[in-house]
Amino acid sequence: MQQTILVVEDEPAVRELEANALTRLGYQVLQAASAEEGYGLAKQRQPDLIILDVMFQGKDGFALARKLHSLDETRHIPIIFVTARDQPDDMARGFAAGGKIYLTKPFTEKNLETAVRSLLPSGE
Numbered sequence: 001m002q003q004t005i006l007v008v009e010d011e012p013a014v015r016e017l018e019a020n021a022l023t024r025l026g027y028q029v030l031q032a033a034s035a036e037e038g039y040g041l042a043k044q045r046q047p048d049l050i051i052l053d054v055m056f057q058g059k060d061g062f063a064l065a066r067k068l069h070s071l072d073e074t075r076h077i078p079i080i081f082v083t084a085r086d087q088p089d090d091m092a093r094g095f096a097a098g099g100k101i102y103l104t105k106p107f108t109e110k111n112l113e114t115a116v117r118s119l120l121p122s123g124e
Contacts, residue, residue, distance in 0.1 A: 005027045008037075027116070027120075049080065052081055062093050065097040075098075082107065084104065
């Protein structure tokens with residue numbers, strides 16, 4: 001069965017780049033342009049993995065991760081943070097919020113693939 005990844009990213013170009021790379025790797029990709037949309041899709045579709053930006057207008061990805069990890073139906077879903085915030089305190093907040101991997105922008109497609117495959121090793 002094809003594994004599903006939810007990409008939650010408010011910047012359309014970055015979201016498309018991530019989605020296209022993941023599709024080429026054989027994953028089904030859901031896309032959300034906001035934290036609210038991502039929350040709804042995560043609850044409804046329960047993907048195998050979430051790729052989550054940190055900075056959204058009026059929200060932050062850390063809060064969304066904490067919210068998802070507080071719910072029985074979504075707490076098992078691993079989260080990869082992908083963000084331009086590269087300070088040690090930001091990374092610590094990401095891991096404290098439940099993130100498994102913290103990728104900083106800019107990143108390569110190979111970085112993304114390696115991160116995803118470390119959490120979903122049987123993606124093809």
